[in-house]
Amino acid sequence: MKAVVLLSGGLDSATTLAYATSKGFECHAVTFDYGQRHKIEIKAARKVAKALGAKEHIVVKIDLRKFGGSALTSDTPVPKGRKAKEIGSGIPVTYVPARNTVFLSLALAFAETLGAHDIFIGINALDYSGYPDCRPEFIRAFERTANLATKAGVEGAKFKILAPLIKMTKAEIIRLGRKLGVDYSLTHSCYDPAPDGTPCGKCDSCLLREKGFKEA
């Protein structure tokens, strides 16, 4: 059975791809090139897709920069050195307006074209409780929309948005990934790496990653 898997090149989506593969899906990975400040994520996604045996991997350009409005797509500085308990409180400046809605919509278009009805996304409500589009109620609402929006949905198929990591801690995710053979050295998490790709070690994403590995 075919599935579409959103792949960012980070730890969570790599684990999600490994999980989907372990469940017997033929995985079609998709990465969005949305005007991030660095292309290292996309490179990491390519390596991860290959290492985990994705059936194909496509990279789709979308110009979210046209809209501005986030530290990840504009020139707002990425916050550094926040404590773990600060990270989960409030919506961070690294929030990209409607990002997961945009990503899932495009994944839906891809899935319908492929004849796939399962879409995997590596979101996590625990570590990133700040992002509204990482919550289970968002996923359920999107799933309902997907089934009303599409020819396949109208004709009786049932699209499912699968977020297997949604309630896991970073440490649990890493333990799952290790069991499934994920090589985390291929993944990339930093929001603000050096030009050569070295992680800054201080942004929310680096800090959560480090904490996760320690705990795992």
Place this chain on the structure above:
Amino acid sequence: MKAVVLLSGGLDSATTLAYATSKGFECHAVTFDYGQRHKIEIKAARKVAKALGAKEHIVVKIDLRKFGGSALTSDTPVPKGRKAKEIGSGIPVTYVPARNTVFLSLALAFAETLGAHDIFIGINALDYSGYPDCRPEFIRAFERTANLATKAGVEGAKFKILAPLIKMTKAEIIRLGRKLGVDYSLTHSCYDPAPDGTPCGKCDSCLLREKGFKEA
């Protein structure tokens, strides 16, 4: 008050833009360049936005061609010479997988960045009953998703997806547009124009347009 208006360059979205302007909105028009076979639509959208006094008009590229799967983005021939009653039955081959979901998601990202909460879309359930993503139940589901997906939604704003033409006939749309001063000679409807932009006169879109003008 700011609003985002989806603008294709066709008759319906031009009327929608005129309608939103007449209701006092400061209109930010957005056109998607999604690998259509012709760029005439985008040119028409530029002229319409200018003529109707949009505050700004942005054109966002998305590579839906990567997915294939529709007569409007791939090399499937566009059907010609169908009767009006045939046009509304079944889902036509010109259906683009999840197109309105993709467009509305991007419009939502744009709206949130602008601080706008009203998104206008010129869809029509009557003439195009074949498209699942032109139905009121789809619009309501997307609206619900939008309010769960966004920082603005979580913080209490209420996004509205406004489809003022959804229950109008083509003739009613044209009469409304004329009242609002829309110059329909600027708009473009044909799915399969000649290289110089001349409409084919035989595709569903041309036929519905012609019928609409006759009836109006």
